[in-house]
Amino acid sequence: MWFTGQKFYGVDDRDNPQYVWYSGDSQDAGSWSPFLGGGWVAIDYGGSTVPVAGLAFRDGKGTAAVTVLSKGAAGTGQMNHIVFQVQVIGDTPMVYPEVYPANGQAGAYGSRCVVEANNGIYYLTGLDIMTTNTVANMVNILVNSSVGTQINKDVKALNASALDKACGVEYQNAIYFAVARGSDENNEIWKLDLARNGVWMLPWTLPAKHLWKYEDSDGNTHLLALVNNKSVEFTRTVLTQDDGVPFSTRLRSVLTFDKSGQSLADIDSAVHKLIHPVGAIEANAFGLDEDLEPTGSLASDVFTQTVDVTGWNEAPYNIYDPGHFRAASVIPSYSL
Structure with a gap:
């Protein structure tokens, strides 16, 4: 369930899993009765997807719309927008929800794994982690891409x-x-x-x-x-x-230095710069073999914080202060 535009919206109806319920608005936001502005609308009725999450988002034109993400089989799904339209019959205005699909066939697999950030939404699809956002030079369309x-x-x-x-x-x-x-x-x-x-x-x-x-x-x-x-x-x-x-x-x-994955290279060194380290820090280097399977440890080292002499200080002339040294923490960079 989520709240936007002075209405509550709910999914996961056990008897009608493809329904998206909406409440009345303003002082009637707690009522789902059609007499007070509530009701339901089906998403992909008779189809293979089930709505699982929703939020206040926008369509490709930038128009504010309630956006519903649906779960499908084998990692698929879909995204739909709900916008309320007004039709006048005689002298009576009738408000009804209009459902239209967004682009792409990506949908979320859970109601809590949909996150809005950077003017887009990020979600788990079952096969990938996707984001839906607008892209430069592409007008009136939302673009799905993998992250x-x-x-x-x-x-x-x-x-x-x-x-x-x-x-x-x-x-x-x-x-x-x-x-x-x-x-x-x-x-x-x-x-x-x-x-x-x-x-x-x-x-x-x-x-x-x-x-x-x-x-x-x-x-x-x-x-x-x-x-x-x-x-x-x-x-x-x-x-x-x-x-x-x-x-x-x-x-x-x-x-990625080579998108084809067919180039070979040797790593000469890996530099670790430690800032305010505490205790012993172990670094390991791994890789992928020709079958893209993880290798064992290729190199490893343990870094510990040390204190070393950085210089000596001498007392000014005619002031009793025996020469002494000052020590400071040294945090070097290591090569692995």
């Missing part, structure tokens, strides 16, 4: 039957998805960093059942997750661990 190409192997490992439990949220120009990777329950959190041109940071091995934003009494916004029936916060004040457990992560760039 999961760089992590295709990870996307394929998702349990499609459990994607109805997946959830997502936008926070500080990044999107966080809690997903079930090879599991019946959410067991990882993936981060899509929109501020860095769509770099994926994955995974955080946290079994989050829900993600949401919370504003405290001071007006500060916090990103929270429901993990093992506890509300936990994403924060930088606790380093190198998640809820008391040390974590591992990996960064994958969207940079």
Whole structure:
């Protein structure tokens, strides 16, 4: 269920799964009766898709419209817009919902895994992670494109039957998805960093059942997750661990030096610049073989914070102060 335009909208009718219900508006927003402006409209009635999520969005022309995402078989689906029209019969105006399809055949697999960010929407389809937005030089059309190409192997490992439990949220120009990777329950959190041109940071091995934003009494916004029936916060004040457990992560760039995948290259060195490191940090290098299967560890090293002498200081003339040295923390760059 969602609220927009002074109306409530609801899906997942067990008796009529293809219905989208809408309530009256204004003071009648709590009523679903047609006598108070409520009712229902069918999406793809008799077809193979079922509406699972919706939000206030727009069509290709930029006109505000209630947008409904439907789930289909084998990772397919569709997207439709609902706009209320007015027809006058005699002297009586009649308001009715008009449904028309958006472009593409992509739809969401769950009601909570649809996130609006950067003037577009991002959602899990069962086969990919898609975004729908407008594109320059293409007028009056919404374009569907994949944002999961760089992590295709990870996307394929998702349990499609459990994607109805997946959830997502936008926070500080990044999107966080809690997903079930090879599991019946959410067991990882993936981060899509929109501020860095769509770099994926994955995974955080946290079994989050829900993600949401919370504003405290001071007006500060916090990103929270429901993990093992506890509300936990994403924060930088606790380093190198998640809820008391040390974590591992990996960064994958969207940079592809050869789209054909037929060129070979040697990596001369990998430079790791550590900023304010705490404890021992282990770095491992992996790769893909000719069959695109993960290799074992190609190289590894452990970095630790050290303190070293940086120089000596001598007392000014005729002042009793024996010479002494000052030490400072040195954080070098390492090559792997």
